[in-house]
Amino acid sequence: MKRINWSIWLGLIVSIFAFLSYPILFVNWETTRDFPWANIVLFVIAFALLLIGIRRAFAPGRRLLSKIVAPIVATISLLALGLFILTAFVAARWLPASANAPQVNQQAPQFTLKDTNNKEVALTELLSQPLNGNPPKGVLLVFYRGYW
Numbered sequence: 001m002k003r004i005n006w007s008i009w010l011g012l013i014v015s016i017f018a019f020l021s022y023p024i025l026f027v028n029w030e031t032t033r034d035f036p037w038a039n040i041v042l043f044v045i046a047f048a049l050l051l052i053g054i055r056r057a058f059a060p061g062r063r064l065l066s067k068i069v070a071p072i073v074a075t076i077s078l079l080a081l082g083l084f085i086l087t088a089f090v091a092a093r094w095l096p097a098s099a100n101a102p103q104v105n106q107q108a109p110q111f112t113l114k115d116t117n118n119k120e121v122a123l124t125e126l127l128s129q130p131l132n133g134n135p136p137k138g139v140l141l142v143f144y145r146g147y148w
Contacts, residue, residue: 005066008053008073011046015077018042019084036088043081050074108141 018039026032026039050073056062057070102108112122126139 005053005056005070007049007056008070011049011053012073012077014042014049015046015080018046019080022084022088036084039084039088043084046077047081050077108139 021042022032022036022039026036032038054070054074057066108123110123112120115121123139127136129136
């Protein structure tokens with residue numbers, strides 16, 4: 001009777017899911033987008049399953065095919081982890097800085113934006129309104145990547 005080494009195959013499936021789930025699923029929430037901790041947990045689970053599977057593959061009495069397939073499956077999973085680390089942590093740092101973005105202490109160009117009440121507010125209007133009886137020294141503009 002052939003016994004399938006479920007742990008090694010499940011480890012491969014979990015590692016592929018860990019690789020593909022970041023751009024498809026976990027990028028939608030800021031808690032998993034900013035640092036891919038959920039994917040790291042999935043990779044740890046995958047490699048625990050792979051270690052169990054490799055141990056089972058090299059147990060006494062196992063077929064030669066099992067001893068050949070287990071390292072190949074583990075290598076594919078390691079490649080998925082390496083590619084994930086390359087794309088999520090290394091290649092993301094290769095993105096160039098915006099050439100037209102305002103620098104620190106540089107005056108922002110004139111703009112008009114809508115506030116939370118859907119009223120248009122211009123930069124010149126913000127700089128001309130007194131604050132506690134004194135003219136403002138500057139304006140802090142915050143870009144929030146929320147979905148509201």
